[in-house]
Amino acid sequence: MKTLVIIVGHGNYGTGIGSSLKLLAGNNSGVEFVDFLEEDSDISLKAKLIKILESSEVAQTLFVCDILGGTPFKTCVELSVEGENMEVTAGCNLGAILESILLKDTMDIKELANNIVSCTKETAVRFEKAKPAVVSVSDNSMEDGI
Template identity: 30%
Template sequence: MLGIILTGHGSFATGLYEAVVQIMGKQAQFTAINFPDGMSSEVLEQQLTDALKKCDKGDGVIFFTDILGGSPFRLSAMLSYQFNNVEVISGTNLPVLLEMLLQRDVLDAESFRLRALDIAKSSITSLWDENCKKTIDKKEYSDGI
């Protein structure tokens, strides 16, 4: 099973972590590392390194980060070059995280990354767009086609 490490600015990581636990319950090899205001990059790097060693049971680890280019992303990326089977995904949201937690037993790190990006593309929508889909679906069926 792939390990999962959430990281991001402020309480981003623990906020998502708590939401996952509320919805799915506690998960093995799953942790959150915040980067609060005032924390040094050196401290964050050490915490991420410790989490990586704790979460990796041989199949690899996926870092889920908040924003591309931020310190949590950059330090996770640096670690991905130092360890095998480590992937870094940026722009994390709850729908992607939930779906991928369900798939981490059956995918390797690279396949996991590719699947997560596919899911991310469809996880952002709006009420208007969803209502339009329903209207289109109803019209197709009402015409008997």
């Protein structure tokens, strides 16, 4: 199923994610990056998104927004309610976005939206430093090193 992924967020979030994705996976068709800049309004953002949707010939669309509740998220929700086969996600990390880009044409839109959120939850971690093990140097068996 042909899928369009639109990555949108505040400032240069969209094109910034696009730059990272290009470095990691090269150019991918069916992916658009939209920035919500300081000079934009919700109306101009919606116009940018509509222009992309109208020029695209896809069966389904996944919006990937930077943060829940922001103008990009609200605008994408509004478009998804008006349209069909559209899902909106927010707060997803780069690894999850990359995976979704690579899988986008293999899943139905609800499955893809669930997958990107699930992947974000599974890959968000905190590194915990371990205390170094204490080695006794009184044992002469270590005189020669390894």
